[in-house]
Amino acid sequence: MHIAVVGAGIAGLTIARQLQTQGHHVTVYEKSMGVSGRMSTRQTELGGFDHGAQYFTASSPRFKKEVADWKKFGWIVPWNAKLVTLDAGKAKAAGQSGTRYVPVPGMSALGKQLAHGLDVRTEHQVGAIEALGKQWLLSIRASTVPVAATAGPFDAVILAMPADQAEPLLSVLPPLSKQARSASLAPCWTLMLGFQHSLDLPYDGAWVNNSRLGWIARDDIKPQHRAGERWVCHATAAWSVEHLEDDAERVKEKLSKAFHEATGSWIQPIHAVAHRWRYAQADKPLATDFLWDAKKGIGACGDWFSAGLDGAGKVENAFLSAVALARTIG
Numbered sequence: 001m002h003i004a005v006v007g008a009g010i011a012g013l014t015i016a017r018q019l020q021t022q023g024h025h026v027t028v029y030e031k032s033m034g035v036s037g038r039m040s041t042r043q044t045e046l047g048g049f050d051h052g053a054q055y056f057t058a059s060s061p062r063f064k065k066e067v068a069d070w071k072k073f074g075w076i077v078p079w080n081a082k083l084v085t086l087d088a089g090k091a092k093a094a095g096q097s098g099t100r101y102v103p104v105p106g107m108s109a110l111g112k113q114l115a116h117g118l119d120v121r122t123e124h125q126v127g128a129i130e131a132l133g134k135q136w137l138l139s140i141r142a143s144t145v146p147v148a149a150t151a152g153p154f155d156a157v158i159l160a161m162p163a164d165q166a167e168p169l170l171s172v173l174p175p176l177s178k179q180a181r182s183a184s185l186a187p188c189w190t191l192m193l194g195f196q197h198s199l200d201l202p203y204d205g206a207w208v209n210n211s212r213l214g215w216i217a218r219d220d221i222k223p224q225h226r227a228g229e230r231w232v233c234h235a236t237a238a239w240s241v242e243h244l245e246d247d248a249e250r251v252k253e254k255l256s257k258a259f260h261e262a263t264g265s266w267i268q269p270i271h272a273v274a275h276r277w278r279y280a281q282a283d284k285p286l287a288t289d290f291l292w293d294a295k296k297g298i299g300a301c302g303d304w305f306s307a308g309l310d311g312a313g314k315v316e317n318a319f320l321s322a323v324a325l326a327r328t329i330g
């Protein structure tokens with residue numbers, strides 16, 4: 001079959017690789033300039049900021065196997081971070097959990113590796129899916145072309161993006177669109193801070209209590225990441241919802257203050273930028289592996305499916321969902 005995959009995050013790249021291995025002809029469409037989606041690295045002159053996913057863990061045998069391969073290839077390494085919980089400036093060592101992994105030299109590096117050998121069209125935003133007999137055409141906006149173009153026909157289309165973005169494209173198939181509507185992802189305001197001098201904090205990352213911030217982590221301390229003290233700070237989902245439409249400058253000020261209060265360090269950054277993730281992590285996932293209408297050849301996968309795990313919104317969910325859908329398509 002000739003299959004279009006829309007979205008080049010971990011789910012889209014995983015299903016594209018699987019389907020290609022299974023003998024299908026696959027084209028991936030991605031609206032951004034690069035691949036990796038929310039596993040992203042923002043490049044600055046101070047170095048990269050992993051401003052979306054911070055790290056990932058593996059709990060299922062299938063994902064553990066894949067992670068072992070990625071580790072063997074040198075694409076990812078364990079991150080043995082010193083993590084604490086912070087409450088009103090007081091640090092308490094956080095309990096141990098499973099191994100945390102980070103791609104090197106930055107979060108987006110994994111997607112770049114997975115994209116090798118795939119036909120990925122970046123800066124191609126899919127605006128609609130239209131029927132052509134029993135096949136599908138995609139209406140595409142590319143930065144290089146001033147008018148919407150058409151791609152296809154495809155025997156199947158897979159949407160590998162947040163539920164809220166998949167839902168309008170699924171309007172060609174109301175039952176799937178309805179299911180996508182019942183899932184949702186919470187937003188996350190993110191602050192990236194770069195410092196000229198060391199803050200000398202006795203930890204690499206922290207869950208923050210009683211604050212606008214829920215999590216802060218040092219990027220430069222991650223293995224094989226560029227030197228120069230850089231912190232990524234994530235606001236809580238509740239604060240991000242409340243301030244979703246706020247001006248980025250105002251958010252930057254509020255979250256900078258929260259960072260200084262949480263760490264007790266008042267050293268001023270030389271770089272401060274706020275970024276809004278409108279869809280960060282699934283808060284209302286679907287208790288299934290994926291969506292797929294075999295007769296019509298339309299499906300969806302991603303981190304908004306529990307995919308056999310407790311909860312969702314993680315790299316592992318996105319991977320498992322993609323693998324399960326590829327296996328079903330055959």
Ligand SMILES: Cc1cc2nc3c(=O)[nH]c(=O)nc-3n(C[C@H](O)[C@H](O)[C@H](O)COP(=O)(O)OP(=O)(O)OC[C@H]3O[C@@H](n4cnc5c(N)ncnc54)[C@H](O)[C@@H]3O)c2cc1C
Nearest residue numbers: 007009010011031037038052053126302303313314315318
């Ligand atoms: C702030 C934050 C912190 C996180 N922390 C962690 C963590 O610590 N651990 C963890 O495991 N996970 C974490 N996650 C979640 C993790 O990043 C996601 O679960 C995973 O990356 C989702 O992958 P995906 O492929 O399903 O979706 P995405 O990565 O969102 O990929 C979807 C892709 O589709 C593209 N796209 C969307 N619409 C269109 C369109 N119409 N046409 C073409 N392309 C389109 C997007 O540009 C994007 O590249 C975090 C996420 C965020 C944002």
